[in-house]
Amino acid sequence: MGKPGDLGTLFDDLVERRTGTVVRLSRPLDVAPDFGTEYDVPALASLVRNIAGWLAAAGVRPGDRVAVVKANHWDYVLLACAAARVGAVPALLSDQLAPETLRVLLSRLSPALLVTTRAVLERAAEHGVALLGVARRAVTLEGRYPDTLPLDRLRGHEPPPPVFRDDDEPLVIHHTSGTTGVPKLVVHTNRSLVLGLAGAESTRLPVVSCRRKDTVCSAIAFAHGRAIPWTASVLWLAPKEVVIIDADDPARAEPVLRAFPPTTLEALPSTFVRWRPLAAGDGNPFAGVRLFVSTFDAMHPPTLRAFLGATRRRPLWVQVWGQTETGPLTFRFMTRRSLRATAARHPTTRNLGRPVPGRVRLRIVDPRTFKPVPRGTPGLVLVRTGTRGVDYVGERARWEAKADGEWWNTGDIGVRTRFGSYLMLDREVDFLPGESCVELEDVLEDRVPGLVECVVLGTPGRLPLPVVVTENGRLDPTSWRKALGDLPAMADPLVLQWDQIPRTGTGKVRRMELRAVIRTGQDTFGTGRWT
Incomplete structure (x- = not known):
């Protein structure tokens, strides 16, 4: 078997391949809290079968939806494999979503079973939201909870034979x-997610693919669309070790990173920002990393330089741009040399590289007429890829509004350069005429010492507002004024703490919610039609 073929039997197939990878966890799995932090592939296959058994005992049948809402950890993927094995459709929801948002999504899903935790249910109840009523049945991973199935009575049931689907x-x-x-619920198929995304990544390529001797580390949001194809492809390539870190807290991550120093590292952009202090000094845990990977969101030059400078090897950074609906669309390789500090106005990280060869086509069009615009002209980004999902649950009209035949409207504003690469400017809803909020954030983070994060908000009739997070909670006015130099006029910066910035489960800034927090109003230059 040359590539991963089925999610439900993924780990059984890995056993047949005699995959010798050892998986190490930053904490025990929520689905198996008493079984430690180290697994081989046969043990993982057995765990997936056991979970499939208790899902079947809970009444889950082929075609049912199983919603999962819990703390971030890799067992989101194992639960998805188990649900797929019994023919169900897993719906993976982050526990970082607001309780009312969770209720909306669960109502759209109408799941046969909700797999969750007491913490999720109790937090929702504190906000006056009852989550149990929107699922046919529910089970909490800690055990007994009012109006839920007792987990102890479900464990130990023999799983049914695997169910295979078209x-x-x-x-x-x-x-x-x-x-x-409110997030959209994206439906993916075996063709798009496993055969497409995981299949492409499980092809062994020079430099960017993991190697047999690698220690591959991942610190991402495991409820999101990256986790399943990453798991399938990495384990298919069978590195020596896989290290899973569930939290971005540097104090929790550092012991794991030092115990199992990675040679390849993929993390959320916000996690790289929070781990940046760990990259300082000769004894840092990233000294052996040869490959860094970032997806999910924009990254800024100072953070990339910090990690590329932390390793004693000749490291490569792969920056990937994509969407939940499509998977990866463009990629760019960066090195210490390409990220060397410069006085240039346009930072290199805004260039997101080229479309994935043979898989993705990209087109820039006028947002009003949808006619192609010349290279160098900003426009709405449309893409064509074979790994696109097939629907939004409960929002078919919204899906159809973004799908134009084989082309998909990303809702991003960008520029195609004369060399064929793609410059990311902003989300259409956040667009700043004649400028780029993301570019301004790059420049300011590059120029202002001690700046951890910068978010620029554009509002009609007002100067752009920079919202900043600093290392010490203060912003030196002299450094700030010096950084403005050739930049457009901006309002006085607002300094907040990291935890005051509303974020998604992947660490992205919720810009509209941030506007509400700082009371700037919801007016933007964009229409928001394609969010």
């Missing part, structure tokens, strides 16, 4: 990041 039938439901409101 490659174009619904396989998994992921939600989008939700930076601009």
Whole structure:
């Protein structure tokens, strides 16, 4: 078997391949809290079968939806595999979503079973939201909870034989990041998620693919669309070790990173920002990393330089741009040399590289007429890819509004350069005429010492407002004025703490919610039609 073929039997197939990878966890799995932090592949296959047994005992049948809402950890993927094995469609929802948002999404899903935790239910109840009523049945991973199935009575049941489905039938439901409101529920199939995304990544390529001797580390949001294809492809390539870190808290991550120093590292952009202090000094845990990977959101030059400078090797950084609906669309390789500090106005990280060869086509069009615009002219980004999902649950009209035949409206504003690469400017809803909020954020983070994060908000009739997070909670006015230099006029910066910035489960800033927090109003230059 040359590539991953089925999610439900993924780990059984890995056992047949005699995959010798050891998986190490930053904490025990929520589905198996008493079984430690180290697994081989046969043990993982057994765990997936056991979970499939208790899902079947809970009454889950082929075609049912199983919603999962819990703390971030890799067992989101194992639960998805188990649900797929019994023929159900797993819907993976982050516990970082607001309780009312969770209720909306669960209502759209109408799941046969909700797999969750006491913490999720109790937090929702504190906000006056009852989540149990929107699922036919529910189970909490800690055990007994009022009006839920007792987990102890479900464990130990023999799993039914694997159920196989057509490659174009619904396989998994992921939600989008939700930076601009209630997330969409994206339906993916075996053709798009496993055969397409995981199949492409499980091809062994020079430099960017993991190697047999690698220690591959992942610190991402495991409820989101990246986790399943990443898991399938990495384990298919069988590195020596896989290290899973569930939290971005540097104090929790550092012991794991030092115990199992990674040679490849993929993390959320916000996690790289929070781990940046760990990259300082000769004894840092990233000294052996040869490959860094970032997806999910924009990254800024100072953070990339910090990690590329932390390793004693000749590292490569792969920056990937994509969406939950489509998977990866463009990629760019960066090195210490390409990120060398410069006085240039346009930072290199805004260039997101080229479309994935042979898989993705990209087109820039006028947002009003949808006619192609010349290279170098900003416009709405449309893409064509074979790994696109098939629907939004409960929002078919919204899906159809973004799909134009084989082309998909990303809702991003960008520029195609004369060399064929793609410059990311902004989300259409956040667009700043004649400028780029994301570019201004790049420049300011590059120029202002001690700046951890910068978010620029554009509002009609007002100067752009920079909202900043600093290392010490203060902003030196002299450094700030010096940084403005050749930049457009901006309002006085607002300094907040990291935890005051509303974020999604993937660490992205919820810009519309941030506007509400700082009371700047919801007016933007964009229409928001394609969010």
